[in-house]
Amino acid sequence: MKAASPSSYDEMFAADGSVRAAYRGYEQWYAEQPADLLRRKATEAEAFFRRTGITFNVYGNEDAEERLIPFDMVPRIIAAHQWRRLSRGIEQRVRALNAFLHDLYHRQEIVRSGRLPARLLEKNPAFLPQMVGFTPPGGVYTHIVGIDLVRTGEDEFMVLEDNARTPSGVSYMLENRETMMAMFPELFTRVRVREVSDYPRRLARSLAACLPPAAKGHQPVVAVLTPGIYNSAYFEHAFLADQMGAELVEGSDLRIENGRIAMRTTQGYQPIDVLYRRVDDDYLDPLTFKPESQLGVSGIMDVYRAGGITIANAPGTGIADDKAIYSFMPEIVEFYTGEKPILPNVPTWRCSEPDALKYVLEHLSELVVKEVHGSGGYGMLIGPTSSKKEIAAFAAKLAARPHNYIAQPTLSLSTVPILSRAGLTPRHVDLRPFVLVSPAGIDITPGGLTRVALKKGSLVVNSSQGGGTKDSWVLDD
């Protein structure tokens, strides 16, 4: 057995090379498999993904218009007791996020109480004045949330990021499981893993629980709004619509009729009750936001405010993804739930604060610095892997606009083995569990999407930068 590198926590092997409890069942099975079988299965899996079209598009890359996200066949396994704690922490955080969003768009008690500086909202493009004073149907802002977690030790899980806008990746969670079950059915008879396959049904139920006032008493009409087949996540949009039995619509299918958003069907225009939109706020309504957008529907914000439709997630939820806001999440959780946060944040320096800025500038080579409005790894500095010149250039940018940045320590993320030529080799991972919110409560699918950095030593798990995915198991007691 190979032990992981001593610097980071390996989820499968302890430092002495012994197998941790959660992985014992899997390891026994693994040891019985002939060496070449798993490699052959890896090739099979890739052919399977290609045939089923589970691909993502890369913008600005015309040759490889559709790529596969590499799939690794060693599952990421979470013990039942760990998951119980994680899900309590996630639920608490998501409850706080929704209360926070409601407050931000109403009385702003948290600002009045002095816990959150008002300047974080001023001139912040993610804060939508159109949402002020309006309560979405059912009081739900974030119908679907993805909470990105990282782990640094046995019990040390931290929230790296909240995705309250339009989190993606759930189709990979589902397809990864399907693939594993198709390839290794006997493995699932030996290790009891909690089911994820009913996510689409739960999503449909959760969305249907947030009907707008204008909905009649009939069966709720749910539609998924996609930017179209060239969007990087199109596969997921089609997948979810298919699994929910909902229509997959584009902006050009929609128009306003009698105060409702209606889709052009073969029998005329039919009103939609709930629109699960996978189009950003900016493109949702050309009348209100970007006038050149062809992806949304003109006037949908007026219909929305008049109670003609439910938009999921609600416009304006992106403010909760802001990294400056993120740094206040421990205070936010406490303010709205009256409880201490179960899941901590990654320690974060706000460069807007003079002491923090001074520290960050002195320690740039050890830190990760992020733009507060950025996403997906753009516009950030990873100190340990940057040259002196890059650091100096970044320091100048940072000193000129400190408000625009936060900094975090370079974390030693936990590792899980991947199957490489040499057998099991540790690689860094993160975890994105998916959370559904409806007036009936908060529903967390056990597991989520594990992203893995395939390059040795790399901490970057993004699929656009060479990351892969794993099936994520939560064990059944």
Added chain:
Amino acid sequence: MLGRSANGIFWLFRNLERAENTARLIEAGFRMALTRDARDASDEWRSVIVTLGLRQLFEAKFGSDYAGPNVINFILRDRDNPGNVLTMCELARTNARMVRAGITREVWESVNDSWLKMRELLARPVTETRLGDVLDTLRRQSTQVRGAMEGTMLRNEIYNFARIGSFIERADNTARILDVKYYVLLPSISYVGSSLDNVQWENVLRSLAGERAYRWLNAGRMEARGIAEFLILDSRFPRSLAFCYGKLRSNLEHLAREYGCETDAHAILREADCDLHTITIDAIFEQGLHEYIAKFISRNTRLANQIQYDYRFID
């Protein structure tokens, strides 16, 4: 169902049908070319190009050099021919992605698989040695999609729009092959009934995969009138005009039942279908086969347009 999805599924199946028919046409042309001397062989290839309506485009590129490899590659994979088979497979797949939520996983996988295979096979020029393999694959793939569809799709509006796309396209193809072979390709009317004429007719049957069925029904007699009757009026033959319209009628009836109302398209269909049921082959030859077919093709197009309009394919 969305109008845009109906449009997508309609064109998905039109493109698949067209790709398959094109493969058959090349196959028949290739077989003919093999049995003739070089000059006649290039006549044969020209007839394939003319049947596909590609003469102008082809001659703009190759002049009158109707050599086999030129023709084969022009039809199958040349980007100067916007209607090449690879593009059809690509369009079919793009449409399938667009209506992904409306088709079963099996149908999607077989369309996707078909595109992946064709893309690989057509990545480099097709030699006459490889041609058989390419055409075989093309036919097998389309059979696979059809099988997936028959075996897994709910018989609802989506299925009916898919079938309507297939049969509109198939009727159009059969009519065009019949017309071009008969009207355009015979050097002059004096050839009617000659041995060249008979070879041509056999080729028509072969292009439509009907030679075996026809022989079986007619004890091997090749005769223009009999073949035309078979291809137009015999509702037992799955590529005949009468068969296609029988299917179109039942698919449109299903839609009318599901939606609770008929549309203008139903009236056009009834007129065409009634015509195919009452006319005799003698009457067709009396008014002129070419005139009859030209009328049929234009009504078929009118029907397709009316369906697209009635069911709100586009805004």
